[in-house]
Each structure stands twice: as C-alpha cells, then as structure tokens.
Amino acid sequence: MSIRLRLTAWYTAILAVTLIVFGCVIYGVIHYYTYSEVEKKINRQIIQIIRSQSTVINLNDGTYNFLFKSPSNFQDTQTFIQVYNYTNGEIISDDNLKRMGMQIPVPSLESKITVGELSHIQIENYSFILYQQPIFAQNGPQNGQMIGLLQVAAFTGPEQVLLNRLQNILILGSLIMIIFASTLGLFLARKSMRPIGKVIEAANQIQKGADLSVRIEYDGPEDEIGQLIGTVNNMLERMDGFYKELEDSYAAQRRFVSDASHELRTPLTTIRGNVDLLQRMWSKEPEDRSNLDEAALKAMSIEAVGDIADEAKRMSRLVSDMLSLARADTGHTFEKEPVPLEVLVEEVSRRAQFLPHDAEWITGDLSTLNGLYVYGNKDYLQQMLFIFIENAFKYTPEGHVLLDAFRYQDQVGIRISDTGIGMDKNDVPLIFERFYRADQSRGVTEGIGLGLSIAKWIIDEMGGSVEVVTRLGEGTTFIIWLPTIFHAPLE
Numbered sequence: 001m002s003i004r005l006r007l008t009a010w011y012t013a014i015l016a017v018t019l020i021v022f023g024c025v026i027y028g029v030i031h032y033y034t035y036s037e038v039e040k041k042i043n044r045q046i047i048q049i050i051r052s053q054s055t056v057i058n059l060n061d062g063t064y065n066f067l068f069k070s071p072s073n074f075q076d077t078q079t080f081i082q083v084y085n086y087t088n089g090e091i092i093s094d095d096n097l098k099r100m101g102m103q104i105p106v107p108s109l110e111s112k113i114t115v116g117e118l119s120h121i122q123i124e125n126y127s128f129i130l131y132q133q134p135i136f137a138q139n140g141p142q143n144g145q146m147i148g149l150l151q152v153a154a155f156t157g158p159e160q161v162l163l164n165r166l167q168n169i170l171i172l173g174s175l176i177m178i179i180f181a182s183t184l185g186l187f188l189a190r191k192s193m194r195p196i197g198k199v200i201e202a203a204n205q206i207q208k209g210a211d212l213s214v215r216i217e218y219d220g221p222e223d224e225i226g227q228l229i230g231t232v233n234n235m236l237e238r239m240d241g242f243y244k245e246l247e248d249s250y251a252a253q254r255r256f257v258s259d260a261s262h263e264l265r266t267p268l269t270t271i272r273g274n275v276d277l278l279q280r281m282w283s284k285e286p287e288d289r290s291n292l293d294e295a296a297l298k299a300m301s302i303e304a305v306g307d308i309a310d311e312a313k314r315m316s317r318l319v320s321d322m323l324s325l326a327r328a329d330t331g332h333t334f335e336k337e338p339v340p341l342e343v344l345v346e347e348v349s350r351r352a353q354f355l356p357h358d359a360e361w362i363t364g365d366l367s368t369l370n371g372l373y374v375y376g377n378k379d380y381l382q383q384m385l386f387i388f389i390e391n392a393f394k395y396t397p398e399g400h401v402l403l404d405a406f407r408y409q410d411q412v413g414i415r416i417s418d419t420g421i422g423m424d425k426n427d428v429p430l431i432f433e434r435f436y437r438a439d440q441s442r443g444v445t446e447g448i449g450l451g452l453s454i455a456k457w458i459i460d461e462m463g464g465s466v467e468v469v470t471r472l473g474e475g476t477t478f479i480i481w482l483p484t485i486f487h488a489p490l491e
Contacts, residue, residue: 003196004189011185016178023170030166034159035129039118042131042154045079049152064137064147066092078155080104080128083135085148104130104151113149121153127160128153199232267311274304333461334377338485341405341412342369344378348385349403355386357393357401359418364404372412374482376462384458387451388416388478396420399475411464412484417477422470431468432456 064087082104083092091103102123107113113134121130135148198217222230281297349363374381392401399419406413423431432452459466463483470476 002193004186004193007189008182008185011189012178012182015181016174019174019177023174027163027167027170031163034163035156038129038154038156038159042079042118042129042152045154046131046133046152049081049150064088066090066135066148080153080155082151082153083148084151087147102126104128104153106149106151107132109146113146120156123153127156129156195226195229199229267315270311271308274307278304334380336375336377336462338373339376339378339381341372341374341414341482342366344381345369345385345403345405345414348382348389352386352389352403355390355393357396359393359396359398359420360400362400362402364402364415366403366405368407369405369412372407372484373486374412374462375485376482380458380461384455384480385414385416387455388480391451392416392418392420392476392478396475407484410484411481413467414480414482415477416480417475419475422472422474422476424472425470428468428470432466 064085066083066085078096080097080100080102081094082097084090084106085092086109091106093103097104104123105121113132115133117132119130119132121128131152131154133150133152134146135150137143137145137147278301281300345366349366353361389401389403396418397420401416401418404415406415432455456466459480459482465481467479467481468476469479
C-alpha cells in the first residue's frame with residue numbers, strides 16, 4: 001500500500017472515530033434532556049393521580065374493590081392510567097387507555113417492583129415511559145401485603161421519532177462526511193505526495209545516469225517536503241559537482257598518462273637508437289669496419305654513451321617528479337618543523353649561481369628575513385625555490401634574474417623575477433598543471449612541465465600561495481607567500 005493510501009486510511013479512521021464519539025455524545029445529551037422533561041411531567045401527574053384514588057374494602061370474601069377516578073384534565077393528555085387488582089384480577093383503565101383499546105402489561109405478584117422507578121416499554125409498537133406503584137392493604141387479613149398495582153404510562157412517540165431521526169441524521173451525516181473526507185484526503189495526499197514523486201523521478205534519472213543536472217521544481221511552502229526537496233536539490237548539485245570533478249580528474253589522469261608516455265618515449269627512442277648503433281659498430285669484426293679507425297670508433301662510442309647517460313638522467317628526473325606528484329595525489333605530506341628563512345634562502349642564493357644560466361644572477365635585499373620562521377620542511381623549501389630559479393634561468397636567455405624578499409603583516413613574500421620571454425596572460429592559470437608548457441617554449445627550452453606542479457604542491461602543503469605577474473616579451477615575476485609562525489632575530 002502506498003503512503004498516500006495509508007495516510008488516507010489513517011485520516012479516515014481518525015475522522016470516523018471522532019464522528020462516532022461526537023455523535024454518541026450528541027445523541028446521549030439530547031436523549032437525556034428529552035426524556036428528562038417527560039419524566040418530570042409524569043412525576044407531576046402521578047402526584048395528582050395518587051391523590052384522586054380511593055379503595056373500598058369488602059371483607060366478606062377476602063377481596064378488595066378499588067374505586068378509582070382519573071383526573072378530568074387527563075383526557076386531553078397522552079398519559080394513560082391503569083389499576084390492577086391482584087385479589088380478583090380486575091383491571092381499571094382510564095378513558096384514554098380505553099379509547100386506544102390497549103392494556104398495559106401487568107407484572108406477576110412475585111415480581112419486585114420499585115416505587116418511583118421509571119422504565120421504557122413498547123406496547124403494540126408504541127413507546128411509553130411507565131411508572132408503577134404497588135398498592136398495599138391497610139387492614140383485613142392481607143394487611144401490609146400488595147393487593148394492587150397503579151400504572152401510569154406516558155406516550156413518548158414524538159420523542160422517539162425525534163431521537164430516531166437524530167440517530168439517522170448522525171449516522172448518514174457521518175457516512176457522508178467520511179466518504180467526502182476520504183475523497184478529499186486522497187486528493188490532498190496525492191497532491192502532497194506529488195513532489196515526492198518528482199524526487200523519485202529525479203533519483204531514477206540519476207540511477208540510470210541520464211542527467212545529473214536535473215533539479216526538482218517546487219514552488220510550495222518551506223514545510224518538510226520543501227525542506228526535503230531543497231536537500232535533494234543541494235545533494236544533486238553536490239553530486240553534479242563531484243561528477244564533474246571526477247570527470248576532470250579522469251581527463252587529467254588520461255592527459256597525465258599521455259604526456260608522461262610522450263615524455264618517456266623521446267629519451268627511450270634516443271637510448272635505443274644509440275644502443276643499436278653501438279651494437280652494430282661493436283658486433284662487426286675489425287676487418288669489416290674498414291671505414292672506421294679506432295679513434296673515430298672511440299669518439300662515436302663516447303658520444304653515444306654520453307647521449308644514453310643524458311637521457312637516463314632525464315628519465316630519472318621525470319620518474320622522480322612523477323613519484324612526488326603521485327604521492328601528493330594520495331594525500332602524502334612531509335614532516336614539518338620551524339625553519340629559519342634567512343639562512344635557507346641565502347644558501348639557495350649561493351648555490352643558484354652555479355646552475356647553468358645565461359642571464360645575470362642578482363641577489364636582492366634579504367635582511368627582512370632575519371628572525372622569520374615558517375612551519376615547513378627545509379629540503380622541500382629548497383626544492384621549491386630551485387624550481388622557480390631554474391625555471392627563470394631557462395626562459396631568460398639574456399637580462400637578469402632577481403631574488404629578494406619582503407614582509408607583509410604575518411606573511412613573507414619571496415620574489416623571483418626575470419626579464420625573459422614572459423608568457424601570455426591566458427597561460428597563467430594553466431602553468432601549474434602537469435606537463436603544461438606555454439606554446440612559445442615548446443621545442444625551444446628543455447623541460448617536461450612538472451616542476452611548477454611540484455612547487456605548487458609544496459606551497460599548498462605549507463599553507464602558502466603563489467602570485468604570478470607576467471607580460472609577453474618582458475619577463476615574469478613569481479611571489480611565493482608563506483605564513484610566518486614567529487619572529488626571533490638571529491645574531
């Protein structure tokens with residue numbers, strides 16, 4: 001059974017119970033007050049009847065004769081009087097009862113009759129309220145015994161008709177209300193559940209993988225269903241974002257594998273070509289190498305081995321860089337500790353002058369680093385700075401490369417600027433991607449395009465950031481921002 005049917009059934013059941021209880025209360029209250037008025041009327045009339053009756057005693061045969069005269073004002077009422085004589089079985093009826101041709105049922109002498117008790121009876125399918133009062137002998141041989149019975153009955157037909165009609169109205173009205181409420185409840189339940197149907201439809205589309213951009217339209221109030229739809233829409237939005245990120249990750253992975261294969265293919269081709277050359281030269285007998293003397297053969301062998309060594313070093317750097325990035329992808333981090341910046345940057349500056357370069361190497365003012373510490377790793381900090389410096393040397397065939405530092409609030413900026421070839425501003429957001437190299441640098445400068453990706457990872461791990469300012473043909477400036485942890489001047 002669906003939720004809307006269960007809700008409708010619950011609503012209908014609760015309404016039915018409520019209507020039954022309400023109807024019973026209404027019927028009971030009206031029944032009580034209706035018959036209460038009739039009973040009061042009977043009690044008033046009984047007093048008059050008792051006062052008007054008299055008895056005549058006949059002691060000759062042990063029987064009693066009753067002389068009874070009903071009040072004259074009872075003829076136009078719906079009150080009926082009957083006196084029964086248990087000694088001779090005589091029944092005395094008033095004029096009203098004689099006109100109706102009815103007789104009130106008489107209980108046996110052994111029946112227990114309570115004085116003043118009112119009861120409801122049916123006489124020939126007519127409703128009456130009956131009052132019975134025993135008549136006791138006050139003298140003679142049966143003194144103190146019940147010898148007769150006074151019965152007063154009030155016709156309650158109109159009241160019974162009224163109560164029957166009320167009962168029918170309550171039952172019929174309750175049935176109509178239940179049917180109407182069930183129909184309306186089912187309609188409202190379907191309308192209320194319609195947004196949930198949209199949720200199910202959207203979930204089915206997601207399950208089938210049709211479209212993660214589906215959103216559930218809802219213009220109702222911010223009730224539980226509205227909150228549910230809002231939550232589902234937010235979940236769909238996040239899933240869509242995660243899916244796009246996953247697609248981007250897969251695309252980056254495929255691009256990474258493709259670029260890595262391309263970068264590895266070149267040195268492998270060079271190594272294989274030189275090995276094949278060496279095999280051909282040294283596999284022949286000396287007399288078969290008539291066109292090569294020993295000196296030429298040695299020079300060619302040394303050149304081939306040198307090419308093999310250079311390409312092997314290149315492959316080693318590539319594999320090392322790829323291993324570093326693979327560790328970064330798996331969440332690998334490095335141990336951190338407070339590192340004094342001035343000593344580290346001065347050491348990097350000193351060693352940088354021995355790197356291959358054509359541009360002039362200039363070390364600017366580093367005094368602002370005195371006493372500044374960052375929370376990081378010394379080896380990785382040096383690797384990151386050397387990546388930026390080597391990159392500056394690589395793309396600056398003439399001019400100069402400058403290293404200096406400055407401080408702003410609780411951060412320190414290490415600036416590496418050059419007057420090299422620069423790059424287009426559209427390339428700036430892409431330079432930290434793996435294997436990316438600006439078009440103007442491809443084929444002109446050596447490199448595999450992983451250095452800046454590694455440097456960016458190191459900076460991110462240390463909670464820093466990098467700023468790039470460049471102009472095509474005029475040079476590039478990198479500013480590495482690192483958060484400082486404390487300041488302690490060094491001697």
